[in-house]
Amino acid sequence: MTQAKRHIHVNAxxxxxxxxxxxxxxxxxxxxxxxxxxxxYWTHIAQVLERGLFDGLFIADxxxxxxxxxxxVDLTLREGIQLPVNNPWLVVSxxxxxxxxxGFGLTxxxxxxxxxxxxxxxxxxxxxxxxxxxxxxxxxxVDSGARGLGQSGLAEHDSRYDxxxxxxxxxxxxxxxxxxxxxxxxxxxxxxxxxxxKVRPVTHDGPxxxxxxxxxxxxxxQRTPVLFQAGSSSRGLRxxxxxxxxVFIGANSPEAARAASRKLRQAAVEAGRRPDDIKIYAGIAVxxxxxxxxxxxxxxxxxxxxxxxxxxxHFAASTGVDFARFALDEPIQFGNANAIQSATQAAQxxxxxxxRKLLEQxxxxxxxxxxxxxxxxxxxxxxxxIDVGEIDGFNLTRIVVPETWEDFTDLVVPELQxxxxxxxxxxxxxxxxxxxxxxxxxxxxxxxxxxxHVAQCA
Numbered sequence: 001m002t003q004a005k006r007h008i009h010v011n012a013x014x015x016x017x018x019x020x021x022x023x024x025x026x027x028x029x030x031x032x033x034x035x036x037x038x039x040x041y042w043t044h045i046a047q048v049l050e051r052g053l054f055d056g057l058f059i060a061d062x063x064x065x066x067x068x069x070x071x072x073v074d075l076t077l078r079e080g081i082q083l084p085v086n087n088p089w090l091v092v093s094x095x096x097x098x099x100x101x102x103g104f105g106l107t108x109x110x111x112x113x114x115x116x117x118x119x120x121x122x123x124x125x126x127x128x129x130x131x132x133x134x135x136x137x138x139x140x141x142v143d144s145g146a147r148g149l150g151q152s153g154l155a156e157h158d159s160r161y162d163x164x165x166x167x168x169x170x171x172x173x174x175x176x177x178x179x180x181x182x183x184x185x186x187x188x189x190x191x192x193x194x195x196x197x198k199v200r201p202v203t204h205d206g207p208x209x210x211x212x213x214x215x216x217x218x219x220x221x222q223r224t225p226v227l228f229q230a231g232s233s234s235r236g237l238r239x240x241x242x243x244x245x246x247v248f249i250g251a252n253s254p255e256a257a258r259a260a261s262r263k264l265r266q267a268a269v270e271a272g273r274r275p276d277d278i279k280i281y282a283g284i285a286v287x288x289x290x291x292x293x294x295x296x297x298x299x300x301x302x303x304x305x306x307x308x309x310x311x312x313x314h315f316a317a318s319t320g321v322d323f324a325r326f327a328l329d330e331p332i333q334f335g336n337a338n339a340i341q342s343a344t345q346a347a348q349x350x351x352x353x354x355x356r357k358l359l360e361q362x363x364x365x366x367x368x369x370x371x372x373x374x375x376x377x378x379x380x381x382x383x384x385x386i387d388v389g390e391i392d393g394f395n396l397t398r399i400v401v402p403e404t405w406e407d408f409t410d411l412v413v414p415e416l417q418x419x420x421x422x423x424x425x426x427x428x429x430x431x432x433x434x435x436x437x438x439x440x441x442x443x444x445x446x447x448x449x450x451x452x453h454v455a456q457c458a
Contacts, residue, residue, distance in 0.1 A: 008386055008421050009279060009393025009435065011058040011105060012049050012405050016088045018080035020060065021397045022285065023314060023365035024307030026080055031400045037086060039094045046095035048402050049102055052409030053423050055434060056103030056134065057095070058228075058395055059088035063112045064145025069313035070324045079310040089121065096129040103431035105134035105228050105246075110163055112140075112149060115170040116211055122225050123175065123217035131221030131430030131440055134246070136228040139164050142317055158235045166206040168243060172448040173202035175224045178215035180453065194218070200453065222440050224448050226431045232260060241267025242447050246279045246435070248395055252369055257282050257389030273445055279392040279435050282385060285370040285399055288378045288411040299372045302399055303364060311362030312355070328356045368397055375415040382412075383421060 018026045018033050026033045035041040049057055065083045067073045076083050092104050104125075108118065126133040139160035140146065146154045155163070183198035204211045229236070229244040240247050247264055251257035257280075265275035287302065289295030316323050319334065326332050331353055352358045361367045371381045385391065398404045416422035430440045442448045 009055050011056045011395050013058050013395040013397040015060040017082050017085040021366045022399045023310035028305045028400050033401045042091045043098040046099045048405050050099045056105050058105035061088045061107035063109045064142035066317035068322050069316040075313050081310050101426040103132045107136040109138045109140045110167040119171050119174040120216045123220045126220035134226035161235045161239050163208045166208040170204040170209050172451040174215040176451045177453045179219050184218050224442050237267045241271040248281050254385045254388035257391050261390040281393050281395045283368050284394045285368045285397050287372040288407050292374050295372050306365040308359045308362040311365045323355050326355050329354050375411045378412050379415040
């Protein structure tokens with residue numbers, strides 16, 4: 001019997017700012033990203049994505065700003081390189097009200113929050129959206145953010161993951177262990193809203209956080225949000241293996257994606273989980289056209305507005321290296337990275353050893369793999385990445401807003417549907433159920449499930 005082909009999972013990848021990944025494209029006449037501070041901008045995007053049957057909208061964030069390149073923030077400000085940037089969490093309620101199914105993956109840095117109040121924020125949104133919330137766990141990577149939070153600088157790389165472990169343990173206790181499912185009865189006749197015996201305080205005394213408290217919110221449909229992460233250092237892999245349900249990888253070929261995918265799935269197994277407990281997404285850009293010629297023309301049009309130097313400034317913040325200090329063909333000394341280790345490793349492995357070579361990678365303002373072609377060609381390439389790369393889907397970054405996602409919805413989605421590789425309707429309610437088809441809650445073998453009260457496990 002022929003095995004059914006797996007559906008391709010797709011999230012849209014955006015940020016609450018002008019310049020996200022493909023730097024300079026905000027200057028394109030059809031781009032609407034300068035309207036990011038308008039609710040209408042966000043609700044329109046959400047409706048486009050729901051029409052395209054996307055799994056979710058993933059909103060990146062950074063606490064801080066990019067001041068490594070040229071030793072300052074001037075280029076960042078002039079080119080709108082993720083600055084100014086607004087809070088990604090505060091636009092979700094409006095988008096949720098404008099949609100019924102679309103999931104929302106939201107980024108939050110652990111060092112900028114306390115688990116006690118953060119857990120309530122997440123539960124509130126998961127209730128309001130009927131279980132459509134995911135959390136992208138980040139540990140921070142820019143010194144400017146640490147300084148803004150009153151620290152002398154960015155904590156050591158692995159220490160940031162230690163803090164994230166402690167943050168998650170307390171969050172799990174609050175989400176999973178404080179309230180029984182049937183604690184709220186809302187009995188007006190008996191004047192009992194919540195049964196006191198079914199709510200209990202949690203106690204936590206960790207290396208970074210302490211608490212003895214009841215979770216302030218009653219349980220939401222998922223309790224714990226769907227957990228995403230992007231770190232691929234050795235410490236990041238261990239963290240992902242234990243906690244992540246979705247992981248974003250950077251890869252410039254399906255073969256590179258396969259190597260990363262196998263490492264992640266092995267990390268899950270080593271943490272006592274199943275290989276398919278993690279959905280793996282590659283970052284990708286797509287420029288589809290009704291014909292090959294139209295796609296090529298559109299790509300050339302986009303290139304004319306891109307800023308390779310802005311992409312390099314973004315990459316400088318990711319690596320902690322001021323590339324402006326090096327002559328165009330001078331070998332770059334990367335040193336020991338305390339920012340995003342995988343970014344430094346990728347540059348060295350790919351031979352991006354001079355500023356000239358790096359700038360070539362940022363021709364479209366980004367180093368994301370870009371697929372250009374008609375719907376058939378794009379679908380062929382996406383299928384190749386899924387099948388050869390052993391991944392589950394893509395984070396589809398924006399080039400021109402909302403044109404990128406409108407084109408994908410109108411041109412690529414029907415082609416993938418005709419091949420049996422893409423859903424034709426939404427058939428589940430919560431984000432977790434949509435991704436895994438196994439229920440709304442964390443599976444029993446996930447680390448967070450260990451913090452459920454015995455009454456929740458009966």
